[in-house]
Structure formats: structure tokens, C-alpha cells
Amino acid sequence: MSSRSAMDDMKKVANSSCNDGLLLRMGLNDNKAGMQGLDKEKINKIIMEATKGSKFYENELKKDQQVNQRIEKMMQLKEKITAQQLLKAQLQVDKLVMELEQSRNLGSTIVHIDMDAFYAAVEMRDNPELKEKPIAVGSMSMLSTSNYHARRFGVRAAMPGFIAKRLCPHLTIVPLNFEKYGKVSKEVREILAEYDPNFMPMGLDEAYLNITEHLEERLNWPEDRRRFFFNTESTTGVDEDGMNMPAKFNEDEVSSSPVLFEDNTSLMDDDLQQRGPSVENSVVFGTSAEEVVKEIRFRIEQKTQLTASAGIAPNTMLAKMCSDRNKPNGQYRISPERQAVLDFLKDLPIRKVPGIGKVTEKMLKALGIVTCSELYQQRALLSLLFSEVSWRNFLDISLGLGSTHLEKDGERKSMSTERTFSEINTAEDQYSLCRELCRDLAQELQKEGLKGKTVTLKLKNVNFEVKTRASTVLSSVSTEEEIFTVAKDLLGTEIDSVAPHPLRIRLMGVRVSGFLTEEEKKYQQKSITSFLKSGKEIGFLRLQTSEKSNQEYFTKNLEAPHRGSFFDQKRAARQLNSGNISPNKSKGKQLIPDDKSSANFVEETKKVTDLQNSSVCTVFTCPVCFEKQSSNSLEELNRHIDECLSGMCLKDTVEISKNDSSRENTPSFPPQFKNEYVDKCQKNKTHQLAGTDQSAIISDSSANNSTEKFGQIIPDKSPRERQPGNLSDIARNMCMKQCLFPKRISEDNEDGFDKTEHTEGTSSSCFFEAKEDSVLVCPVCNSEQKTTNLVSFNRHVDVCLNKGLIQELAEKEDFPTKIYNVENSNRVFSGGLSKGQQYTNPSQGTKRSGVTASQSVSKKAKSSNSKHTIEMFFK
DNA sequence: CGGATCGAC
């Protein structure tokens, strides 16, 4: 039972204006040691007193009401269900049940290992002073876990320390020490790996193993291979520091005893006797699954002096529930027979099922469902009240179905970081905090080489109300600046929304999701490769700024006819190919490459290389003005392009503004250009559905054009982002040529590339912000892009361009696939996941929690540090 | 897609 459910009980008490008093004091009940404890009512009363009236509690009540409303809605729905509908559903569901039953697989042996009160156990092991005391690990704000002694007082994981103190004034609260837990965890994992090299850790203190293979091999093992020795050192209780250690902590119902295992199912004294003639101080384990797991637990305890509980079952869901059965320091097995599974589930409360939490439990309870067999009985009804995914999951649960193998790490879907702190209410602090979060997140993203398209800002105000605001940009972000650019926008909107009141928050988080698919990554890789070569390998590259190794330049010329714009060509190519285009089978594949143009590209590129190598005068097509240029050197060509660009800049300024041309740094839109722009937009109108095809030339651009507003276009500044972006640069400049884009203004940015580092501060003026809710029309795909800033709009354009161009390139087989980092050309970015990373397991039953050990460690450590830094804001 | 919600540890 968690503190949350204690809280729920309290709500009931409060809501029914219940009596207080009546506090049974029991202490001596089932507790041989005479250990003091509190009964449930008393616990609830104390929790209530501590919590009542707090903002937190108010919010809990509110959330509760929302759940109640959901339930009410569901009940109304239920009322409308006719007998006939139900019957039909019953038939359909039962058909599915038959299928599921047929596919039932009892052939695997899955083990779930769960360390008992892990953090607390480690702390007690390492500090004998704590041995007999009630302790919890965490802080005054939040506890991670407690030992079994403290649990008698109702002190549990996820309970704030200050409340725990009221429940148990003698409680010792030990601060978290993730490094230590990580070490111990590693020791345990080393053992587990021997039984299943592909075992699946779930956090620091849990793991799934598939021991099916091990069991087979083990049958042929000689006894000696199954013999393990008692570690006399650890059982006499001396650890490295020479401190006296108890072999186990034990404050539980189970009396402490010197036997190996205390639970009913594991080794007993006579059990040990039966193990036959044994070498002194050793024990031999059998070949059954139970024996294997006993062996594992034995070895864990010998090695770490910590106990673990375990479950053995034909699938992960059942194994997990089994490990809970004889906790602590026990194990349980469901034998691989259908009936055994069903017996196990029969009276099992649904809440015990992984994946069914507080809310689901309550909803099902409203339908009279508490146990798994009731869940099965109501399968028809559930199929009418819940989503497909939900009720099918319910069905799997009630049949005892789950994953029978440990799935490979899936791909991570998002990454985030968040922090709780004492109230922050000034915009300045909020922005700098936001930046800090972005920085941390960017670091983590970079570790895994991930870039995402959606940035989500999460805020929790001082009333514990949580808000999330998301914005998806069309080119992936990964650096601090990129993320912050989007996040600060979202934050600004929120600050504005409560103005003139300050935004009073106690938590802020930033998340990036919408990672590139493997497909998209490939394209990126290829594009990077083709456009970025490091060091001497410079093919057709030019140093953007001499100081920086930020080499980038146009590596692609577009084929003639040079008269048409890039977009015209694009459109033409598309039309040409439209016959072959199968309607978007999958995202990011919309564009069939134009063989002709890509062939042409390769040719041109070759010319470039030739130029480089032979210094023969060659003719190029300038990507800006589309004039043929003959030159002897790259320098000369570059100079031409520079001139071209700077010439463009002046005359190609475009801005469509509302009436507020006075907005600083936002030049007003010359009427003639405006007309041209609008014309352009209108010409391109079609009936194609916007959004269904990124690269569609066509889309409806009618809405709100008159309120459009452009600001400065600035390319993304991050080198990493820039690498694949050369095409975009070309295209952007082409856009300028087309007078579709506003001009960039800053003199620092004459060539359109931001050379300056972003500096601290929230008002970095590296780009202009469009008025909120601007709708810009992408000159590539002509679709309307709602945006609050130009950076995101630029990204969209980048993507549009990249999609078309990169895919052309991708078709060329001989494209190298290595990726070079400009900043460090030794490093190769690979899209692959490294070991120990998060993943999503799509199959039922096994859902891995988000973070690896090390991530958790660093994040939590950061979290506590940051609290201080934040508090310093207020002095 | 964006936002809220759920569940896990």
C-alpha cells in the first residue's frame, strides 16, 4: 500500500465527516519483537492532519473529483448499453478469447527479481547503527523507500519526509546515495547475467530474467557446478570497513532467524539437510526453476548481504506478481499450467497487476470489479466501455497472458528533465531556469545522439496544478539553444497569459519528443556526409568563418533551367513523377526522388571535386543567382556567391506585417512585395489537404494571410544543426531571391549565418519573433505554418527542403554513410542506442521505467543541487 | 498534435 492510498482513505474519512478518536493502539499484535507500530486508522489520522488544508491536498481533492467525473461518465455510458449490444460484444470478445487461449505459451520460464527495500537495506547494511531503527531513505520532502520497521508506522515510499516524521518521530531519514546503490546493483546484475545474459534490468533494484535456456543446460551440469559456498566473512558480518554487519535486516512479521531463507517456500533447515552430503560451508542447488532462483537469491545475499524476492512464471506479468507474493526475502512460482495460472489470478486484486494503478482500480471498482476473475467475467462490458487497447489489456490480464520473452530495447520516444524548487515567480529566474533545463536536456540528448521535433514545457504552479505546453517544429532540435528557443517561447506565452500577475511555479520541466525515425536518420546521415567533409577532405566546402571549424557551403547546384525557382523545379519534378507516386505510405517518404536531378547533382558535385583536384577551370551554376560561373578556384566562386548573397539581401527584403511596422527591428513590408507574395500564395492554392503530405507543393493557404507577419530569418546557429542544413541554406537564399522571405537585418548577419554565440540572458536578439499566432506560408510546400517565431518556421522550411533534396541523394548507392562532427571530426554519431538505455516495451506486461541507473543518479543529484542555486535567487 | 492523465519506481 502506498502513501497515496493512505491519502485516499483519508479523503474518505474527511469527506464523510468521520469520527476521530478511536485510535487503536496496537503495538504488540503480530509483532513478536514487541515492535511498536501504528494501526491503519491512526496512520490515516496523522497523515490527514499533516496534509489537510495544504495546497497539495486541495489539488489532490480536485484530481479526485475529476476521476469521479470520469467514472460518472462511464456509468452513464454503461446505462445506455442494451442487452443486445452486450450479447454481441460477448460473442466477439469470446471469439478473441479463444484465439488468445490458443496462442497461450507456457514454455518459457521468466523470473522477476526484486531487491527488498533496496535503498534502505543498503543503508542499513553499511551503517549498523541503523539496524534496529526505523529508517527511510530520501529527504524531508520526499522519501524513496523505508525499511520494514518504519513501514509499521505507515512510513512508505513516495511519502514526504516531514509527514513520515509525524508518523514516526524516531524515524531516521538517510539521504539518497545513488552511487552506492548503483554499485550494489551492478554486483547483483553480474550474478543475474550468468543465468540470462539478456536479462532486463528495471531500475536499480529489479530485473526480469528468461531462464528457459539456462534450465535446459543446467540439466547436464555436474553437481559441483551447482555448489556454492557460504561467505563466512559476510555471514559473520564484517564488511570492508570492518564494521559489524547483520547478515540481514529484519523487522518483519517473519521472525529473524539464521537460516538461509526465511520464507515458506525457500530453503529451510531441513531443506538444507536434504541437500545431501556437502562440503563444509557449501550448498548444492538442484536443477528446477525454484532451485535456480534460490541459488540466485543465495548468491545475491552472499555477495551483497542483501535479500531479494523473486517470482517465477511463464510470462513477465505473472512473474512480477509472483515476486510480490512472498516479499520480503521470498519467492513464488506459478507452474506452467493453464489451471495454475488461473488459480493464481482467481482472487487476485486487480491493483496487484502491473499497469493497473490507482485510477484504473477505482474505475473498475465502480463496475464491481476488484479481482482478476471479475475482470474476466465483465469482459464484454469492458469491451464496450474502454478503448480497444485498454480492454484487450484487461483481457490479457484476466487470462494471465503476458510477454513470454524479454523484448529488445525499443527506441526511446522522449526525453525530459524537470525540477521542483521553492516558489519562483520572476520571469528572469524562470527563463534562466528554463535555459538550465534545456542545457541539461541537450546534454543528455547528445549523449544518445537524439534530436526531436517536439518540445514540451511543463509547469506546476504553487497550487500544484500542472500544465504542459508543447510546440513541434519541423526540423529536429537537440542543442541547448535550439531547445531553449522553443521552450522560452512557450514559457513566455504562459507568463503573458497570467500577466500582470507573476507566474508562480514550483516545478518546471522540459521534454523533447518526436525523435527521428531510423528512416529519417539515414537521410540525415547521408546528407551530412555529402555536405560535410572535414579537414583536408574539403570537397566543395568553404570556411564560413575562419575561426570556427564551421565549414559549410553550397555543395549542390541545381540543374538548369536556372530560370525557374527551386520550388518551381521541385513542383515540376513532382508533377513529372506524380504518376509513380504511391500515396504516402509512410511519413517522410512522400517524395520520389527525381533521378534526373540527382544524377545531375552527382555530376555537378564531381565537377567540384575535379576543380579541387585539378584546378581546371570549370563552369558552375551559382545556387543563388543561377548564372553559370566559371572559376578557377573555390575562393573565386565563393566570392561570387558572397556578392550574390549580399546583393540579394538588400532587395529581397520582404515583410508582411499587420499595422505594426513600428515593431523594433522589423522592417515594414513594401506593398509591392506584399502583393507579390500574396499572389504567389494564391497561385499555389489547391485542394490538397494540408498536412497530409509534407512535401506537397500545394496546400490551402487562404486563412489569415492578411495578418501574417515576418521577421528576420536566421539560420539555425548550431553547427550540428547546420551540418545537414547546407541545402537549406541554399534554399533559404533562394527563397530570398524569390522575395518570399523577409530579410535578415542584423549587420552581424549579413550573410545570413549567425556567427555569434548566444549569451546568457532571456532577451537574446538573434531572431525576431513573429507576433503570436502568426501564420506563415512555407514557400516550399505552401502549407500554412502556425508559428510564434521564425526559428521554428525556418526549421519547417529546412525540413521541407531537406526532404526533397536529401531523398534524391539518398537514392545514390555510393553515398558514404559516416557522419562527421564538425567540432570533433573523430567522433562518429551513430543513431544506435547504447546499452542500458530506456526503451518502450510495447507488449503488455513489461514496461520499463524511464531511466537507467546512471541517469537517475545524475538527475536526482542535479535536482538537489539546483534547489540551492535556485533558492539563492531569492537570497 | 497538444494536453492531460496514468503508472512505475
Place this chain on the structure above:
DNA sequence: CTATGTCGATCCG
């Protein structure tokens, strides 16, 4: 004296 976390997934509109 105060004081209730952090992550990823999924569902719903």
C-alpha cells in the same frame, strides 16, 4: 520553521 519527485507512455479531444 517549511515541506509531496521524476520519468515515459498513452489516451482523449
